[in-house]
Amino acid sequence: MIELISQYGDQILWGLAGTILIVGGGFIPGALVGTALAFGLVSRRRLLRGPARGFVELIRNTPFLIQAMLLFAAFGVMRLRIDPMLVGGAVVAIYTSAYMAEIVRGALKSIPAGQWDAASALGLRSLRRFRLVIFPQLLPFVLPAGVNLLGTVAKESAFLSAVSVAELTFAGQVVIAQTFKVFEVWAIVGTLYLVLILTILAAARRLERGLAWHA
Amino acid sequence: MLRTILTVTLFLLFGANAASADETMARIKSSGKITVATEAAFKPFEYVEDGKIVGFGSDLLREVVSDLGVKVEQLDLPFQGILAGLAAGQYDMVATSVAINPQRAKTYAYTRPFATISNVIMVPADDAKVTSVSGLNGLVVGSQLGSSTETIARKINDELKAAGGGGFANLRLYQTFPDTAFALRSGQVDAIIIGSTTAGEFMTASPDTFRVAAHYGDPVYLSWVVRPDATDLLKSVNATITRLADSGKLYEMQKKWVGIESESPADGYLPEGAIQLQ
Amino acid sequence: MDYLIEIGEIVPLLLDGLLVTLSICAVATGGAFALAIPLLAARRSGRAWLNRPAIVYITLIRGLPILILVFLFYFGLPALLGLGRVSAFWVGVVALAMNGAAFLSEVLRGAIARLAVGQGEAALALGLSRFQTWRLVLIPQFLPIALPALAGEVGFLIKASPVLSLITVVDLTRRSQQVAMQTFDPLAPLIAAAFLYFVLLWSLAALSRRLEVHLEPGAHAL
Numbered sequence: 001m002i003e004l005i006s007q008y009g010d011q012i013l014w015g016l017a018g019t020i021l022i023v024g025g026g027f028i029p030g031a032l033v034g035t036a037l038a039f040g041l042v043s044r045r046r047l048l049r050g051p052a053r054g055f056v057e058l059i060r061n062t063p064f065l066i067q068a069m070l071l072f073a074a075f076g077v078m079r080l081r082i083d084p085m086l087v088g089g090a091v092v093a094i095y096t097s098a099y100m101a102e103i104v105r106g107a108l109k110s111i112p113a114g115q116w117d118a119a120s121a122l123g124l125r126s127l128r129r130f131r132l133v134i135f136p137q138l139l140p141f142v143l144p145a146g147v148n149l150l151g152t153v154a155k156e157s158a159f160l161s162a163v164s165v166a167e168l169t170f171a172g173q174v175v176i177a178q179t180f181k182v183f184e185v186w187a188i189v190g191t192l193y194l195v196l197i198l199t200i201l202a203a204a205r206r207l208e209r210g211l212a213w214h215a
Numbered sequence: 216m217l218r219t220i221l222t223v224t225l226f227l228l229f230g231a232n233a234a235s236a237d238e239t240m241a242r243i244k245s246s247g248k249i250t251v252a253t254e255a256a257f258k259p260f261e262y263v264e265d266g267k268i269v270g271f272g273s274d275l276l277r278e279v280v281s282d283l284g285v286k287v288e289q290l291d292l293p294f295q296g297i298l299a300g301l302a303a304g305q306y307d308m309v310a311t312s313v314a315i316n317p318q319r320a321k322t323y324a325y326t327r328p329f330a331t332i333s334n335v336i337m338v339p340a341d342d343a344k345v346t347s348v349s350g351l352n353g354l355v356v357g358s359q360l361g362s363s364t365e366t367i368a369r370k371i372n373d374e375l376k377a378a379g380g381g382g383f384a385n386l387r388l389y390q391t392f393p394d395t396a397f398a399l400r401s402g403q404v405d406a407i408i409i410g411s412t413t414a415g416e417f418m419t420a421s422p423d424t425f426r427v428a429a430h431y432g433d434p435v436y437l438s439w440v441v442r443p444d445a446t447d448l449l450k451s452v453n454a455t456i457t458r459l460a461d462s463g464k465l466y467e468m469q470k471k472w473v474g475i476e477s478e479s480p481a482d483g484y485l486p487e488g489a490i491q492l493q
Numbered sequence: 494m495d496y497l498i499e500i501g502e503i504v505p506l507l508l509d510g511l512l513v514t515l516s517i518c519a520v521a522t523g524g525a526f527a528l529a530i531p532l533l534a535a536r537r538s539g540r541a542w543l544n545r546p547a548i549v550y551i552t553l554i555r556g557l558p559i560l561i562l563v564f565l566f567y568f569g570l571p572a573l574l575g576l577g578r579v580s581a582f583w584v585g586v587v588a589l590a591m592n593g594a595a596f597l598s599e600v601l602r603g604a605i606a607r608l609a610v611g612q613g614e615a616a617l618a619l620g621l622s623r624f625q626t627w628r629l630v631l632i633p634q635f636l637p638i639a640l641p642a643l644a645g646e647v648g649f650l651i652k653a654s655p656v657l658s659l660i661t662v663v664d665l666t667r668r669s670q671q672v673a674m675q676t677f678d679p680l681a682p683l684i685a686a687a688f689l690y691f692v693l694l695w696s697l698a699a700l701s702r703r704l705e706v707h708l709e710p711g712a713h714a715l
Contacts, residue, residue, distance in 0.1 A: 061648075061694035065655040065666060066687050073679040076401030084387075084403075151555075158558035162659055164360075164389050169560060173295060174388060176568075177361035180299050180322075183569035186561060194556040201555060256674060263671045266509065266663075292661050296568050305579065393674045420677045 001184055008175045012185075015171025016192050022085055022167055023154045026092025031146060033093070034100025041105045052101070059098030064156040067091055072163045088165040092153055099149050107141040108134075140211040147204035151197050158193070168192060239307050240447035248286045251276065251310035252301065254294040256391045258416040259472040260312045260330070260437070263291070271472035275329060275456075276310050282455045293390065295361035298323060301442060308448065309440040314363035314410075320489035324443045327456045328436035328484050330469060331477040332411045334367050336428045339399065345406055345428040352380040357395045357404035360388040363435065368408045371431060400424055410435065412473055436484050443490045457481065496681070503672060503685040510668025511689050517664060518651050521586045525593030525650065532598040537605075547598075554595035559653050563588045567660045585657035593650045600646060604639035605631075637708040644701030648694055665689060 040052030059067065068091045075082055111134060119133040161169035172189040176182055243249045253272065255263045261272040268289060280287045290306060298319065301309050315325050338345050345351065352375055358368040368386055376382040387404050389395045395407040396417045406428065409417075418425050441449050456479065459465035466476045485492055535547040554562075567584045608631060616626040658667035669686035673679045 057695065058691065061691045061698070062687050063652040063655045063666075063690055065658075066683065066690060069666075070680075070683050070687060073397075073683055076397055076403065077680050079402045081402045155558040158560040159656075161560070162390060164387065164394070169558070169564075173360060176299075177295055177365065180302075182296065182299050183565070186565045186569045190557055190561045190565060193558055193561055194553070197558075198552065198556040262674070264675060266668075266671070290661070291663070293659075299568065391674075393677075396677075397679050 004175075004179065004181055004184055005188070008179065011175055012168070012171050012188060012192070015166065015168040015189075016196070018085065018165070018171070019154070019157055019167040020196070022088045022160065022165065023092055023150070023157050026089035027096050027150055027153055030093035030096025031100045034097040035104050037097060037101035038104035038108060041101055042108055056098045056101050059095060060102070064091070064095055065159040065162060067095060068160055068163050084163070084165045088157070088160045088163075088167065091160065092157060095156065096149065096153055099152075100146060103145045103149065104138065104142055107138045107145075110141065111137050143211060144204050144208035147200060147207055151200040151204065154197050154200060155193070237445050237447040239442060239445040240451070243283065243285055243307060243448065246285075248288060249280065249283060249308065250288045250290065250306040251308045252290045252292045252297050252306045253309075253311045254297055255291045255311075256294075256393060257312055257410075257413065259412060259474075261310075271330070271468055272310060272312065274468050274472070275459075278459060279310075279452050279455045282458075283451055294359070295390075298440065301440060304442075307441070307445070308452070311439070312437040313440050315436045315438055315484060315486065316363055316366065317486040317488060318366070319363075319440075320486050320491075322443075322490060323440045324445065324449055324491040325438040325440055325485065325489075326449060327453045327460075327479065327481065328438045329456055329465060329479055330412075330437045330473065331434045331479075332437060333434050334364060334408060334431045335411050335414050336406050336408055336431065337399065337414050337417070337425050338406045338428045339402075340423055340426045342405070342426075342428075347429050348431055349375065349378070349380060350428065351375065351383060351406060353384050354405035355385045355387060355403075356383045357387045357389060357398050357407040358409065359392050359395060360390060362392075364408050364410060367432065371408070396421070396425075415474065434478070436478075436480070438484075449491070500681050500685050500688070503669075503682050504689065506672055507665055507668050507682070507685055507689060510663060510665040510686075511693075513663060513668075514651075514654055514665040515693075517582065517586055517589070517654055517657060517662070518647075521589035521593060521650055521654075522647055524586060524590030525597055525646075528590055528594030529597035529601065532594055533601050536598060536602055551595045551599060554592055559588060559592050559656050560659065562592065563656050563660060581657065581660045581662045585654075585660060585662055588656070589650055589653060592653065593646060596646050596649070597643065600642040601639060604635045604642065607638060608635050633708075637705060640705050640708065641701060644697060644704075648697055651690075651694055651697070 037052050037056065040048045041056065043049050043052075068088070071087055071091050071094075072084075075087060115133060115137065116129070119129040157167060158169040160167050161173060164170060168189055172185050176185050179185070253261050253268060255261045255268045255270075257270075259270050261268060261270045263269075268291060276287060276289070289310070292300065294311070297309055297311065298313070300306060301323065312330070313319070313325070315328065319325075336345065336348065336351065345354070348371055351371065356368060356372075358364045365388060368383075372382045372386060387398065389398060392409055392413050395404070395409060398404045399407050400421065408431070411427075411430075414425070414427055418427075439452065441452070456465065459468070460479045460481070465479055469476050532547055532550070535543040536551075538544060563585060566588055567579060567581060570579075612630055612634070616630045617623075621629065654664060655666040658664050658670070661667070663671070665686050669682040672682040676682070
């Protein structure tokens with residue numbers, strides 16, 4: 001076990017770095033897009049609501065692995081050479097955006113209608129109104145749920161190994177191919193995931209409690 | 216209880232001859248069934264068509280199983296881990312084309328080879344730059360994770376670097392051989408290192424898309440794999456292959472599935488240090 | 494347009510894979526519910542020797558990708574314990590059930606906690622047994638609350654089921670990959686498979702919404 005770690009530990013850590021990069025790098029744009037999508041979901045204009053709802057339903061009703069394989073196959077068919085890590089990040093971003101849209105939509109629904117009107121009455125137009133009045137009220141709900149989503153996405157990212165993205169699970173498979181030490185490698189990889197994801201989830205719980213008195 | 220008595224009895228009857236006990240064979244005979252593992256993603260030797268595993272290997276398996284006089288259960292498993300599963304006792308034999316190499320020979324026992332292939336470098340048809348192994352310097356190269364061609368690819372990379380060429384720009388590993396072909400076709404990699412028969416298959420499936428740029432290294436023998444202590448099983452499988460080779464049927468099967476005949480050496484195919492030679 | 498027809502022609506080829514996926518999910522869901530009940534009881538028991546292991550279990554499941562759990566069970570444990578062959582189907586079902594049970598028990602725990610505490614006590618005061626209290630008073634009230642979350646967990650189980658394709662079970666995902674290798678076209682079979690998954694999951698969500706309305710407390714004549 002010790003020699004396994006000393007000889008191949010760096011390969012596995014590179015894999016962990018890959019996972020963190022892809023998950024972090026995909027989650028942030030995904031969360032932003034998702035927030036914007038949420039406004040489309042609650043919009044009164046059907047031209048906005050329809051496609052937004054269609055996209056969200058499509059992503060939320062298909063497995064992550066299928067989405068990953070589809071995106072890779074699509075890029076392949078278009079003969080585009082894109083770094084697999086970027087495509088992996090894109091899969092994460094797309095997945096995140098749909099789920100985040102639902103989270104933000106739920107939060108938006110809970111804001112009393114009067115808030116929007118009062119803000120307008122005070123002379124605040126849309127973006128400032130959002131920034132100063134609505135956004136702070138969304139946070140106590142969106143932030144913990146969002147961080148939980150980050151944890152979920154980090155777990156799903158393991159599926160990216162099936163499309164040969166250089167993340168933690170794939171690194172584990174490469175090391176196993178060279179050493180045949182199946183249980184040891186998965187035990188190490190599992191431990192690393194546990195540390196990563198439990199840290200994220202603990203942060204979510206901390207946020208939930210910290211923001212609780214706002215709600 | 217009865218099964219245990221039966222097994223022990225057969226063990227004593229058959230095991231008395233062998234220098235090492237072959238409980239695998241004893242169990243196969245007593246249960247009337249052999250369990251084998253195949254990675255059905257290696258046309259034309261083993262692949263899936265309409266939900267069934269077919270290919271050269273299937274025909275060979277039928278012969279082996281009929282000589283053994285038992286039924287067969289065939290599992291379709293990914294290549295990565297297929298040998299580890301054999302060592303763990305999850306099945307009796309790996310009935311999938313495994314290239315003989317010194318590293319594997321130290322841990323596993325190979326049957327007599329039933330075909331010979333070579334390692335080739337495949338590039339897109341319109342690529343005229345790569346004409347030899349050294350042309351791979353600075354390119355993105357693909358191969359299958361956990362296969363013998365991955366080992367070959369790493370070896371080539373090391374040789375190129377030692378010769379001062381800088382080696383590959385990147386080595387991309389894929390879960391299956393067809394994935395490498397898709398990657399080459401879509402431009403994700405510049406070249407792939409695969410077996411000659413696989414290359415032939417891809418070129419048939421997708422004409423005018425690929426071409427073989429170069430061969431590398433010595434011919435590669437393909438065999439099936441058993442655990443080193445399964446000596447009786449090994450003897451039986453080898454006897455089947457020998458029977459087919461002597462009667463010429465083996466070469467007919469090769470022509471039927473692979474398109475050309477290739478060598479099936481009766482001996483001298485094991486590398487030095489092979490565990491079954493000890 | 495031709496491409497759409499091509500995809501449509503692939504769908505029938507995938508149906509046996511869909512059947513395998515359905516059976517996996519059905520058995521795993523049953524297992525998840527079965528496991529969730531004792532887990533829930535342990536969590537609510539107030540006794541540390543029951544509560545602590547339950548918390549450890551739930552924490553482990555929450556922190557591990559299901560992929561790693563499955564690889565550990567299928568590739569890792571047999572090598573470690575020297576077991577014979579393990580069935581990929583059952584390894585997958587057990588992993589999915591264990592995963593589902595952890596999340597289900599937490600969902601149920603949350604829903605129960607939201608019930609008015611007084612309800613249970615009032616029922617007991619009226620002479621109802623513990624069992625009757627649950628059956629007649631508490632469950633009918635928390636079921637509509639819990640239902641969307643429960644359906645959501647089943648949905649997540651279905652969305653996690655492709656993990657079995659990676660340990661060679663010929664489910665819907667693996668079937669689509671087999672067809673892709675046969676036709677040398679990676680895209681069309683995937684679109685067909687995505688379509689089938691979508692129909693399955695969307696129907697589940699629609700069913701859950703229909704049931705939710707039906708089970709509204711107001712809908713019953715009390």
